[in-house]
Amino acid sequence: MTHLLAVDIGWGWTLAIKTVVVLGLIPLGALILGYTFLLKMMSHMQSRLGPMDPGGFHGWFQLVGDGMKFLQKEDIMPEQADRRVFALAPAVVVISTFLIFVVIPTGPRLVVKDLDVGVFYALAVSSLSIIGVLMAGWASANKFALLGALRAAAQLIAYELPLLLAVVGVVVQAGTMNLNGIVTAQQNGAIFGWDGLGNPYILTQFVGFALFLVAAQAELTQTPFDMPVAESELVSGYMVEYTGFRFLFFFIGEFGTAFAFAALAATLVLGGWALPGVHGGTADLLGPLVLFVKLMAVAFLIFWVRFTYPRLREDQLQAMAWKYLIPIALANILVTGLFKVWL
Amino acid sequence: MTAVGPSAGDGGKKKSARRLPGQGLVEGLGVTLRTMFEGAVTVQYPHEKEEPPTRARGVIALKEENCTVCMLCARSCPDWCIYIEGHKEARPPRRAGGRERSVSVLDRFDIDFALCMYCGICVEVCPFDALFWSPEFEYSEGSIAKLLHDKRKLGDWMEVVPESEPLEVGAEIKAK
Numbered sequence: 285m286t287h288l289l290a291v292d293i294g295w296g297w298t299l300a301i302k303t304v305v306v307l308g309l310i311p312l313g314a315l316i317l318g319y320t321f322l323l324k325m326m327s328h329m330q331s332r333l334g335p336m337d338p339g340g341f342h343g344w345f346q347l348v349g350d351g352m353k354f355l356q357k358e359d360i361m362p363e364q365a366d367r368r369v370f371a372l373a374p375a376v377v378v379i380s381t382f383l384i385f386v387v388i389p390t391g392p393r394l395v396v397k398d399l400d401v402g403v404f405y406a407l408a409v410s411s412l413s414i415i416g417v418l419m420a421g422w423a424s425a426n427k428f429a430l431l432g433a434l435r436a437a438a439q440l441i442a443y444e445l446p447l448l449l450a451v452v453g454v455v456v457q458a459g460t461m462n463l464n465g466i467v468t469a470q471q472n473g474a475i476f477g478w479d480g481l482g483n484p485y486i487l488t489q490f491v492g493f494a495l496f497l498v499a500a501q502a503e504l505t506q507t508p509f510d511m512p513v514a515e516s517e518l519v520s521g522y523m524v525e526y527t528g529f530r531f532l533f534f535f536i537g538e539f540g541t542a543f544a545f546a547a548l549a550a551t552l553v554l555g556g557w558a559l560p561g562v563h564g565g566t567a568d569l570l571g572p573l574v575l576f577v578k579l580m581a582v583a584f585l586i587f588w589v590r591f592t593y594p595r596l597r598e599d600q601l602q603a604m605a606w607k608y609l610i611p612i613a614l615a616n617i618l619v620t621g622l623f624k625v626w627l
Numbered sequence: 628m629t630a631v632g633p634s635a636g637d638g639g640k641k642k643s644a645r646r647l648p649g650q651g652l653v654e655g656l657g658v659t660l661r662t663m664f665e666g667a668v669t670v671q672y673p674h675e676k677e678e679p680p681t682r683a684r685g686v687i688a689l690k691e692e693n694c695t696v697c698m699l700c701a702r703s704c705p706d707w708c709i710y711i712e713g714h715k716e717a718r719p720p721r722r723a724g725g726r727e728r729s730v731s732v733l734d735r736f737d738i739d740f741a742l743c744m745y746c747g748i749c750v751e752v753c754p755f756d757a758l759f760w761s762p763e764f765e766y767s768e769g770s771i772a773k774l775l776h777d778k779r780k781l782g783d784w785m786e787v788v789p790e791s792e793p794l795e796v797g798a799e800i801k802a803k
Contacts (some may be wrong), residue, residue: 327667328662329662331667489753591659592655592656592659593652604723
């Protein structure tokens with residue numbers, strides 16, 4: 285960021301700017317996804333319009349109003365709750381979302397921290413949210429919350445594996461775990477010698493991308509895999525005792541993580557911030573916008589599936605991960621590795 | 628319907644004998660995508676008003692001159708939400724040398740729409756065609772007491788009562 289401004293403003297200011305950007309980005313991303321997909325796309329898929337009045341234009345202000353409503357609500361804590369853990373749990377969930385954004389590049393130099401193990405780091409911190417969910421379920425002193433949390437833990441652990449294995453194919457092909465390196469590898473790649481588009485890995489890693497989307501869907505506990513918050517069975521799972529601002533944290537965590545996973549998928553297989561032939565300073569300027577467009581395309585897929593399919597059964601969910609997704613992911617790694625060695 | 632059994636339900640779906648695995652999942656995505664572009668079927672109510680069907684049960688209107696204070700509606704009302712008061716007046720005889728007539732005059736006819744459950748028994752039971760359904764539905768109030776419509780207000784609703792459909796051939800024609 286300091287390079288973009290072409291002045292050295294010292295590490296303190298750099299850190300402050302980066303923090304503010306990341307802190308602002310998550311709620312904003314959650315709002316954008318929530319409005320575009322949850323309020324608008326779902327409504328249209330159900331032959332209705334969704335909110336039309338707040339803010340004047342197609343109800344764009346609706347979610348901000350909802351957020352303000354949450355701020356006014358009473359902060360209720362169950363009598364039997366483990367008070368400190370109960371209060372800390374939503375923060376843990378949201379922090380895991382914030383941490384993912386640290387490594388996602390929005391330009392050649394526009395990245396909070398360009399880690400060499402970026403992919404590994406992103407997937408590792410994304411699984412931190414399980415701890416927050418378990419904390420919430422346990423501290424609520426409510427059997428619905430506890431059941432929801434245990435389901436969430438079983439589900440998130442089961443789908444952590446295909447998520448990781450699906451990404452390994454991309455990492456093998458790019459030869460690096462650095463997210464910027466993966467983007468550059470796609471930008472400078474070529475499809476059978478033709479380099480007009482670069483080589484977005486969605487062409488070669490299509491299976492990996494599909495696996496990643498399915499697993500991400502489960503990680504986000506979204507509808508075909510929403511047993512942890514299944515409202516008809518568990519009221520709303522681990523969130524059942526939360527009100528007001530703490531509930532808002534879970535909401536931001538859910539949609540912020542969807543934003544993060546969409547950004548991650550766009551970076552891994554759609555070329556991230558890169559446009560073919562755009563390098564240097566221009567890429568830094570255009571990067572965030574390009575990444576946003578690609579991210580919204582991936583998010584559209586995620587939410588399209590969410591609004592179409594009914595909920596699976598708990599055993600079907602586990603069978604899908606262990607019996608199908610993981611073997612397919614392993615086969616994908618094997619094939620990718622063979623191509624990598626022999627081509 | 629004679630064929631009742633496990634195959635009766637999915638009989639219509641089996642167009643092709645063999646379906647690819649996952650075909651239904653893809654078709655499901657197609658359905659939601661198509662619906663997304665088809666446009667909404669809802670009406671943005673305060674901004675645009677929906678036209679209710681002419682026979683919709685919105686509000687009950689009273690045609691006072693047809694009422695004979697017979698109390699049938701008030702007695703048949705399951706909610707007891709119709710309040711009627713009346714008195715008898717003497718009128719001059721119709722023909723010269725005839726007897727003086729006695730006419731019932733309506734003093735009070737209130738319907739409490741806060742109690743009314745829109746069953747329509749009063750409209751059904753009225754032998755003199757004094758009560759009518761109107762599809763008008765916009766009469767909510769800030770205070771529940773204002774939902775008690777008196778006979779003048781009920782009479783005003785007559786303006787929004789749609790013309791009744793033409794009767795069948797040979798039916799006896801009555802006034803509205």
